[in-house]
Amino acid sequence: MLRLEGIGKRFGGLTALQGIGFTVAKGSITGIIGPNGAGKTTLFNIATGIYPPSEGKVLFEETDISQFPPERRAQLGVVRTFQNIELFGKMTVLENVMVGLHTQSSSGLFACSLRMPWQMKEERRIREKAKEWLEFAGITDLADVEAGTLPFGKGRLLEIARAMALEPKLLLMDEPAAGLNSRETAELAELIKRIRDHGVTVALVEHDMDLVMDICDALVVLNLGTMLAEGTPREIQENQAVITAYLGEE
Numbered sequence: 624m625l626r627l628e629g630i631g632k633r634f635g636g637l638t639a640l641q642g643i644g645f646t647v648a649k650g651s652i653t654g655i656i657g658p659n660g661a662g663k664t665t666l667f668n669i670a671t672g673i674y675p676p677s678e679g680k681v682l683f684e685e686t687d688i689s690q691f692p693p694e695r696r697a698q699l700g701v702v703r704t705f706q707n708i709e710l711f712g713k714m715t716v717l718e719n720v721m722v723g724l725h726t727q728s729s730s731g732l733f734a735c736s737l738r739m740p741w742q743m744k745e746e747r748r749i750r751e752k753a754k755e756w757l758e759f760a761g762i763t764d765l766a767d768v769e770a771g772t773l774p775f776g777k778g779r780l781l782e783i784a785r786a787m788a789l790e791p792k793l794l795l796m797d798e799p800a801a802g803l804n805s806r807e808t809a810e811l812a813e814l815i816k817r818i819r820d821h822g823v824t825v826a827l828v829e830h831d832m833d834l835v836m837d838i839c840d841a842l843v844v845l846n847l848g849t850m851l852a853e854g855t856p857r858e859i860q861e862n863q864a865v866i867t868a869y870l871g872e873e
């Protein structure tokens with residue numbers, strides 16, 4: 624689904640990544656892990672189009688998207704979530720998902736504000752669709768709550784619902800468990816598995832090892848800008864180089 628080939632990234636004289644190559648298999652939940660400063664965020668930014676790689680290629684379904692900006696990737700089905708949740712705080716939970724759907728709709732926000740009959744119908748369709756995504760994320764009861772007042776964990780679920788409304792083929796998540804307590808993390812884990820079971824491939828950068836080991840089908844371990852290992856969670860847990868890299872950090 625997503626293939627990285629020989630990815631390198633330099634910031635001035637600093638080599639942040641070198642020779643990174645792996646595939647995110649269709650239908651998988653793939654985790655990218657590694658000690659602090661390993662290059663995870665840099666790799667995530669390259670995969671999502673924040674900046675291009677200094678060398679190598681990002682291929683999505685065999686299309687070279689290395690130079691595509693985030694919007695163009697989203698049109699192809701590569702959608703991301705943010706570590707710092709970016710919601711419209713003054714809008715309700717439901718409206719936040721509706722905004723995402725409007726950007727896809729033929730009429731758009733402006734036309735809908737004119738309230739022509741066919742646009743009203745479109746508006747109703749979008750509202751229904753948005754409700755379905757709230758249900759999917761388990762936050763239906765919060766539909767009319769102002770998004771800015773949500774507890775952090777619910778905000779994250781909303782952000783994911785909004786991303787899912789774009790009907791991605793691949794969802795890239797930047798530290799989805801950051802800032803969540805254990806109950807919220809468990810809720811998140813269930814949602815991410817549901818997303819995979821819904822047919823959406825997931826790749827995530829994450830620090831929470833328990834979560835990663837629980838939900839991921841495959842792991843990629845970065846260390847000091849290079850690839851240290853890849854394999855199943857069990858293989859990674861038993862990998863001596865990985866154990867040394869993590870212990871060396873403490």
Ligand SMILES: Nc1ncnc2c1ncn2[C@@H]1O[C@H](COP(=O)(O)OP(=O)(O)OP(=O)(O)O)[C@@H](O)[C@H]1O
Binds near residue numbers: 659662663666
């Ligand atoms: N925009 C930038 N300009 C210069 N150096 C950068 C930039 N972004 C990252 N780096 C450097 O690249 C290296 C990898 O950083 P990166 O943030 O990708 O690691 P990380 O694995 O995400 O770390 P953490 O787990 O602490 O978030 C670090 O040495 C960092 O200082």
